[in-house]
Structures are given as C-alpha cells and as structure tokens.
Amino acid sequence: MTPFEVPLWAALPAAALLVLGSLLALIGSAGLLRLPNFQARMHAPTMGNTLGLGCILMASMLVASGHGQRMVVQEILIVIFVVLTSPVTALLLMQASLYREKVERREADRH
Amino acid sequence: MNLVLPWAVSFALIALALGMVCAALRLLHGPAAHDRVLALDTLYVNGMLMILTLGIRFGSRVYFDIALLMALFGFVGSAAMAKFLLRGEVIEP
Numbered sequence: 001m002t003p004f005e006v007p008l009w010a011a012l013p014a015a016a017l018l019v020l021g022s023l024l025a026l027i028g029s030a031g032l033l034r035l036p037n038f039q040a041r042m043h044a045p046t047m048g049n050t051l052g053l054g055c056i057l058m059a060s061m062l063v064a065s066g067h068g069q070r071m072v073v074q075e076i077l078i079v080i081f082v083v084l085t086s087p088v089t090a091l092l093l094m095q096a097s098l099y100r101e102k103v104e105r106r107e108a109d110r111h
Numbered sequence: 112m113n114l115v116l117p118w119a120v121s122f123a124l125i126a127l128a129l130g131m132v133c134a135a136l137r138l139l140h141g142p143a144a145h146d147r148v149l150a151l152d153t154l155y156v157n158g159m160l161m162i163l164t165l166g167i168r169f170g171s172r173v174y175f176d177i178a179l180l181m182a183l184f185g186f187v188g189s190a191a192m193a194k195f196l197l198r199g200e201v202i203e204p
Contacts, residue, residue, distance in 0.1 A: 008113060015119035018164065022123035022130075025160055029130035032153055033137050038146060041137075045153040048130070048160075056123070056160050060175070063116075063167050074175060078182055082156075085186040089152060092193035097145045099197055 010066030014059040021055030024048050038097050042090065049086050054079060120168045127161045148192045155185035 006014070024047055031044025057075040064072040131154060138150035159181045166174030191201050 006113075006116065011113055011116045014167070015115045018119040018123045018167070021160070022126035022164070025157055026126040026130045026133075029133040029153055029157060032150060033133040038143065038149075041146065041149065045134075045149070045156070048153070049156050053156065053160060056163050060163050060167055063170075064172070067170060078159075078175075078179055081179075081182050081186075085182075085190075089186065089189045089193060092190060092197060093145055093149055093152075096148075096193050096196035097143070100143070100145065 006063055006066035010062045014062040014066075017055045017059040017062070021052040021059065024052035024055065028052065042094065042097075046086070046090065049082065053082055116167075120164060123164045124161065124168075127157050127164065131157045131161070144196055145193070148189060148196065151192070152185070152189045155181060155188075159185070 026048075028045040028048030031047075032041055035041045035044055057079055061072055061075045064075075134150050134154040134157060138147050138154060141147045141150055159178050162174050162178045162181065166172070166178070195201050
C-alpha cells in the first residue's frame, strides 16, 4: 500500500486542514518569538496548541479513514488529553511568573 | 494523479520546522526562566504535530503512538518545571 493512495474525498479536506493547522502553529511560534513581554508571549502559542493540533489531527483521521475504509478515531485521545492538560500548564506558568516577579520586586526594594 | 496531499504534507513539514526554529530561538535567549519553559512547551507541541504529519506521509499507525507518548511526557515535564519555578521543589513532602 503506497502512502498517498487515499480517495479524493479524504485527500482534499486533509490537505486543506494540514496547510491551515501548520500555518496556525507557525504563527503561534512566531508570536512566541516576536511579542514584547511574558504575558503577551503566553497567549500566542495557545492558538497552535488548540486549533492547529485539532486541524492536523482531523487531517490524520481523514487520511487513516481513507486508507482502511473504516472510521479511525484514536486521534480523539490526543485531542482530549491536550485540551485537558494545556490549561494546567498555562496556569502553573502564569503563577510562577507572577511569584518570581514579586520576589524580584521585593529584592529590588530592599537594596 | 492525486498530487495535492504530498504538496500539503511538504508545506506542513516546512512550516512546522520554521515554528520549531522560532521556539528554539526563544528557548536559547529567553530573558527569564519561565520564558524558557514556555518555549520548551511550544517546541514539544510543534514536534508532536511534525510526528503526526510524518505519520500521514508514511501511512503508518506507529507514529500515532509516538505522538500520544510525546503529549503525555511533554505535559509531565512542563508541569514539573513550572512547579519547580513556583515552589523550589517538584514533589512536596
């Protein structure tokens, strides 16, 4: 079975979703590089984390379903896991940045 | 005949590699420690997307398991580093 032998109804939406998802991930990473302070940098990669991941996983589901002539839905596992865990990481990082800024300000006041 | 999917896969691989370069630059000269943790988080998500795209390219289901494991261990690493920045230790007694 060669890799690209998928029917046209699966190939066209999968290609569109791949381009869209990778562009979203690229824009999120460029925002992480370009934005000025940490609070602004925090929100940029979440776009790639959620919508870009959803698009690429949907494309993967479409291609795998086109291969096997049956529905393949295991990618939903990754979506559920990332949707559950990425807010936890963001919350912990934001708390850490606030705490460290407070400590630095207290040190600067003391000297 | 059907050339749109290989083209899209190549485009996605190039875009994700550029995103990983952006995250790696932020990881190298991030001003604070939490910037570096955030850059590492973005880097593993981009790498996971690249593994999934390679799974589409080669038509194998093994890449899905790799992506699932990357999601699991990436979250554990990011959460542990953020907890370390917040409290000074990871597992509290």
